[in-house]
Amino acid sequence: MENYHELVEGVRSSFDTGKTKDIEWRIKQLKAFDRMLVENESTFVAALKTDLNKPLQESIMTEIDYLRNDIIAILRNIKTWTKDQKCEASPTSALDTAFIHPEPYGVALVIGAWNYPLQLSASPVLPAIAAGNCVIIKPSEISAATAQALADLVPKYLDNDCVKVVCGGVPETTELLKEKFDYIFYTGSTQVGRIIGTTAAAQLTPCTLELGGKSPTYIDDSGDLELKVKRLLWGKCNNSAQICVAPDYVLCTKEVEEKIIPIIKKLLVEFYGETPELSPDYCRIVSSRHFSRLSSMLAATQGNIVVGGASSEETRFMELAVLSGVGWDDATMQEEIFGPILPIINVESPDEAIKMINSRPKPLAMYVFTESKEVQAKFLNKTSSG
Numbered sequence: 001m002e003n004y005h006e007l008v009e010g011v012r013s014s015f016d017t018g019k020t021k022d023i024e025w026r027i028k029q030l031k032a033f034d035r036m037l038v039e040n041e042s043t044f045v046a047a048l049k050t051d052l053n054k055p056l057q058e059s060i061m062t063e064i065d066y067l068r069n070d071i072i073a074i075l076r077n078i079k080t081w082t083k084d085q086k087c088e089a090s091p092t093s094a095l096d097t098a099f100i101h102p103e104p105y106g107v108a109l110v111i112g113a114w115n116y117p118l119q120l121s122a123s124p125v126l127p128a129i130a131a132g133n134c135v136i137i138k139p140s141e142i143s144a145a146t147a148q149a150l151a152d153l154v155p156k157y158l159d160n161d162c163v164k165v166v167c168g169g170v171p172e173t174t175e176l177l178k179e180k181f182d183y184i185f186y187t188g189s190t191q192v193g194r195i196i197g198t199t200a201a202a203q204l205t206p207c208t209l210e211l212g213g214k215s216p217t218y219i220d221d222s223g224d225l226e227l228k229v230k231r232l233l234w235g236k237c238n239n240s241a242q243i244c245v246a247p248d249y250v251l252c253t254k255e256v257e258e259k260i261i262p263i264i265k266k267l268l269v270e271f272y273g274e275t276p277e278l279s280p281d282y283c284r285i286v287s288s289r290h291f292s293r294l295s296s297m298l299a300a301t302q303g304n305i306v307v308g309g310a311s312s313e314e315t316r317f318m319e320l321a322v323l324s325g326v327g328w329d330d331a332t333m334q335e336e337i338f339g340p341i342l343p344i345i346n347v348e349s350p351d352e353a354i355k356m357i358n359s360r361p362k363p364l365a366m367y368v369f370t371e372s373k374e375v376q377a378k379f380l381n382k383t384s385s386g
Contacts, residue, residue: 047145104132106182117143213364223371300331
């Protein structure tokens with residue numbers, strides 16, 4: 001195992017030289033990152049295909065171009081963001097010149113996630129560099145091909161004294177977290193987030209934890225029902241629902257459920273054909289361990305599979321399984337699903353849906369498909385998500 005103390009202290013020494021405070025240095029690094037994405041697009045696309053069977057369109061749109069758009073926005077604003085900002089003086093400093101001077105934290109640790117292994121490893125790095133920090137990137141070992149691509153390419157494009165990539169699993173991350181950082185950014189599960197938050201708190205290190213949750217979807221029968229279901233399925237099937245903001249479960253009346261199930265069946269064929277396992281546009285579950293977790297959840301449900309449900313352990317293919325007759329105590333409702341299982345829970349009204357949403361932990365996102373302004377206002381004013 002690499003000597004992480006020496007690695008972190010070496011990066012800190014580079015920060016202490018003050019080179020990252022130069023705005024032109026930051027701009028140069030951001031432009032170099034963009035070149036890395038452009039010149040190695042095929043390498044990243046192949047790595048994402050290996051890790052998740054991610055189709056070309058998703059790889060470009062949600063990973064590579066997502067980051068390139070971030071770089072464009074940062075470069076457009078960096079000189080404004082880094083300027084001193086005038087502010088009003090308080091009575092105790094009335095005779096002074098008061099201003100806010102933006103400055104970097106120092107050495108930041110970015111721990112990426114496996115579901116969008118390029119985007120979620122790199123998107124926090126870009127503003128960290130723009131703010132003048134040195135960065136140590138720890139991509140997820142679960143998406144090993146993308147992690148290796150980053151480890152191979154980042155040193156060829158970015159300042160290797162100030163930006164490092166560390167590969168490895170739990171032991172390596174555990175050792176890395178023993179070091180003192182000035183900021184930690186983590187994307188992933190709530191369980192690991194608690195560990196990282198506790199570790200950061202022990203050293204009074206500021207951190208950002210981007211976690212998940214069970215994001216509800218409410219659907220009524222107003223307006224174009226097929227359009228609503230199409231949007232629901234796009235969010236649920238993208239990346240095989242391995243997304244922190246994927247619709248986790250559906251709340252609707254029994255009458256609406258009976259209308260949307262045939263629409264779901266029809267649209268899935270439109271999306272992926274009669275044999276989705278053969279579709280080049282359908283992702284795979286990232287690992288055997290995650291496949292087993294989802295299979296166990298599906299085996300334990302008290303609901304009925306009314307759409308899909310086919311799977312292959314060998315290829316880690318899992319077709320979207322839509323469940324009817326699900327209660328709040330069902331196995332699928334005890335944790336974030338993070339995969340292609342969609343329970344439908346019947347409610348009698350928007351008010352009942354709101355009451356049940358509010359009785360559970362705050363969701364990361366919420367989707368409300370209704371043409372009723374009154375219903376929209378109820379969800380907006382009486383629930384909280386994010």
